[in-house]
Amino acid sequence: MEITQSKNSKAITYDEPGKFENTRFEKIHNVIFSSAKEGSVKVAKEIRDLILDKQSKGEMCVLGLATGSSPIKVYEELIRIHKEESVSFQNVITFNLDEYYPMEPENIHSYHYFMHEHLFNHIDILPKNINIPKGNITVDELHDYCISYEDQIDAVGGLDFQLLGIGRTGHIGFNEPGSHVNSETRSILLDHITRVDAANSFLGIDNVPKKAITMGIGTVKKAKRIVLLGWGDKKASIIKETIEGAISSEVPASYLQLHSNTTFVLDKEAASELTRIKTPWLVGSCKWTxxxxxxxxxxxxxxxxxxxxxxxxxxxxxxxxxxxxxxxxxxxxxxxxxxxxxxQTITGWPGGKPNADDTFRPERSTPDKKRVLIFSPHPDDDVISMGGTFDRLVSQGHEVHVAYQTSGNIAVADHEAIKFAEVALAMNGSSDDKLMSRVIEQLKTKNENSIDSIEVRKLKGLIRRGESIAATRYLKVPDENVHFLDLPFYETGGIKKSPLSDEDIDIMCNLIETIKPHQIYAAGDLADPHGTHRVCLNVLLESLKILKSKPFMEDCWLWLYKGAWHEWDIHEIDMTVPMSPDQVLRKRKAIFFHQSQKDGIMFQGNDLREFWMRAEDRNTKTAQKYNELGLADYAAMEAFVRWYY
Incomplete structure (x- = not known):
């Protein structure tokens, strides 16, 4: 469907949703892009055009802004536009949607800090024109402050453009389920799922505030133009419910169906549950590929x-x-x-079965013994996600290498690091070990705004390395085949990572070119465009583009596995490797070597089970799905998709 520009709003638009057969289930206009970056660039250009249009008329441009991972690439593009296209932001007034409460503005978890870090510090917006809800006002001041925030928006003529993300509860801003359609700026109690989703940034759900200040649904709906960003398959279900479902306070974003100038900007993964994408045969005729x-x-x-x-x-x-x-x-x-x-996707020979007709097998039969390179974003994804296949590849005589792309140091809890430091101090037999004493002191006096020192990060990284080596030894992989890449993009000491650099790509290219693998396995999680798994996949794909012309690459196949939370849909799968009960147990034992991640998992998402439990449940369910389709009944299965680069 053709995408056009509206003369009045400069908006990405097409004919009204529901006008054509293939959009008849949809109640909100949406545009689907191939990637979050492509969509973000389009949105940033719309904002640029609005700013320039206002400048030409001598008017102020009033923007409502969002936080979280969704708008990061929009802000990156706005910074580029400012620097490379010389677009000034001095006629821009901004109002942010929300802020945690209580929260000091200088706290690294505050949205005040986020906005300055990701946008305001890099453009020429006037500080007096920046408005972010104050998370450090007293309880007695809170009611009047929320009213005054509304008054400030009204005083400048309302919002010209409101940028939104969407939470898995369907919240926009922090308007959680139950929010009223006419609600205004107020304090609110955060839903448990919202706090779970924020737990990564806060290094644990216990550190996530339980309250927030947020613009209301009514405030947002008064904006002249609204653009909501949706990236990744974790958002797919709530996106569908919002766009196709009934208007309900249980899905606050569904109120946007009442707004006449709203667009949802989605990537393919976030749009995957829409009826016209998931089951297009229900909305019209199909080209049956x-x-x-x-x-x-x-x-x-x-x-x-x-x-x-x-x-x-x-x-x-x-x-x-x-x-x-x-x-x-x-x-x-x-x-x-x-x-x-x-x-034909089922095979007990993930490296190919020697001397067999491979016409209908997922992998080639030659060479008999392959060089295999398993990329693991964190130092446990290999055994969690494909431990059974890993074990099978080694036992069938292939030359298996595993490369841990990041150190995983931020996932080691402070109490775990203190335990190791105290053991090291005791082993030295002296309290004069200045390094370990200093590390212990740093960890015990650490506050919520602290980023681990290089010394602490090194200790935590060594803990993850030791666990990885123990697991690979259990699977009988030679130590020299275990590679710790410590990609620089990750080594910031905090949740926010650096952009990918040539150094990251060079490290990957050098390893691949040294091993010259016949098979590469890598994490194929596409849910979060800013998550570590996605970034690790991006750096691999960039490396493969560079190496593609090398002769050894003609024989190199790339297989993608999923992480601990999800599995490929059955129709996507190109290879499944069945596991016997004994192999399931071996996989579990390999996971157990990652002891620092076993109890009190820092980044467990909304599933409170330990990683090994999730992995076994996922593998069991995959086997059950195959059995329900009429295939053999296996104890468990690991699944892979072949990626053509």
């Missing part, structure tokens, strides 16, 4: 509760897939084709 056929048949099996070979013509006809049967001739023919396709 092989990929779409697989997706549709698996979906139909899950909908009807039938295995592939039990589907009948009526199942297809009753669920919008009559056109597919016209292409295939009958359900009988289609079922056999799809059954074979799914069955």
């Amino acid at each position: 092989p990929e779409l056929k697989s997706k549709a048949v698996i979906w139909l099996c899950q909908l009807t509760g039938k295995s592939i070979l039990k589907l009948i013509d009526k199942d297809y006809n009753d669920n919008g897939m009559a056109g597919l049967l016209v292409d295939e001739g009958s359900s009988y023919n289609l079922n056999i084709k799809m059954f074979n396709k799914v069955q």
Whole structure:
């Protein structure tokens, strides 16, 4: 569908949502981009055009701004526009959506700190024009302060443009479920899921404030233009509910259906649950590609509760897939084709079966013994995500290397580091060990704004290294095949990472070129465009682009695994490796070597189980799904997608 510019708002727009058959379920205009970066650049240009239009009229431009990971790339592009295109922000007034309460502005977790770090310190906006809710006012002042924040917005003529993210509860700003459509700036109690999602930044949910100050739904809705950013598959479910569902206080973002100039700017992952994307056969005629056929048949099996070979013509006809049967001739023919396709993803030989016909196998049979390079973003993702396959590759005689892309030091709790430092101090037999004494003192006196010193980071990194070596030795990988890359982008001491650099890419390229692998395994998590897994995948893909012309790359295949939380959808999977109960146990033991991550996990998300429990549950469910489709009944399965670079 053609994207056009509206004369009045300079907005990304097309005809009204729901006007055409393929958008008939949608109640909010949305545009889907191939990546978060591409979408962010488009939004930043819209903001630039609005600023310049206001400048040409001698008017102030009033922006409502958001925090969190979603707008970061928009702010990066605005900074570039300011510096490279000489666009001034001196006619810009900003109002931020929200702030934690209580929260001091200089606290590194505050949105005041975030906005200055990510935008304000890098542009020429006048400090007097920056408005961020104050998280350090007294309880007695809070009510009047919220009223005055509303008055300030009204005094400058309201918001010309409001930038939003969306939380998994459907909140915009901190308007949690239950918020009223006419609500204004106020204090609010944060939903548990919201606090869980913020736990990474605060190094644990116990450190996340329980309250916040937020603009209200009514305040946001008065903006002349609203753009909501949605990135990654973690947002896909709530995006669908917001765009296609009923207006409800349980999904506060759904109130945006009432706004006449709102656009959701999404990447492919965030849009993946929309009806026209996930099940396009329900909204109109389809071009039945092989990929779409697989997706549709698996979906139909899950909908009807039938295995592939039990589907009948009526199942297809009753669920919008009559056109597919016209292409295939009958359900009988289609079922056999799809059954074979799914069955052929299963292999007990992830490195390829020697001396076997590999026509319908996911991996090549030659060479018999392959050089395998497993990339692990953190020092435990390898065994958590593909420990069974890892073990199988080693036992089948392949030359297996594992490369830990980051040190993982920020995931080591302070109390865990103190324990190791005290052991080292005791081993030295003297309290005169100045280094360990200093490390212990730093850890015990650390405050919430502190970033670990280089010494503390080194100790925490060494703890993760020791655990990794113990796990790889258990899996019988030679120590010389274990590589610790410590990519520079990660080594900031805090949650915020540095941009990818040539140094990161050079480190990756050098290792790949040294090993010359036949297989590369890497984490394929695409949920968070700013998360460590996604950045580690990006640096790998950039490295492969550079190395692509090298002769050894012609024989190098890239396989992607998922992290601890999710698995590939069945129709996406190109290879599954079944595990016996004994192999499940071996995988569990390998995970147990990462003892600093076993109890009280710092970055556990909304799943309170330990990593090994999540991993086993995911692998068991994958096997169950295959069995429900009519395939063999295995104890567990690990799944991979082949990536063509």
